[in-house]
Amino acid sequence: MATFSYIPDYGAGRTHTPRIRSVRFGDSYEQRLAYGLNTNLQVWQLSFSARTDVETHSILDFLDARNGVESFDWTTPDGVSGKKWVCRQWQKSMIAFNINSVSCQFEEVAEP
DSSP states (O other), X not given: OOEEOOOOOTTOEEEXXXXXXXXXXXXXXXXXXXXXXXXXXXXXXXXXXXXXXXXXXXXXXXHHHHTTTSOEEEOOTTSOXXXXXXXXXXXXXXXXXXXXXXXXXXXXXXXX
């Protein structure tokens, strides 16, 4: 299993969107139920700013090699490890000569 080892910028954001099913009844009563297993997976918005061409290409090569399909190991900015992640979208911005920025979104996946 490949490991993503680059350190993102401060300001990384984590989102949780629990999967639920809900039913509303006519008298405004509502029932909610967790939908499936692993219903509260994380999504991280990451940025890698002011990186050299070499480091930028290394980050992009890692993401390109997995192509949004293959999961990888990664330790979150708050130090949580042992989970699997996929990156389905990423973007490179060229700021100046030999200065680039990469932004991406890591999604936690439930697999062994």
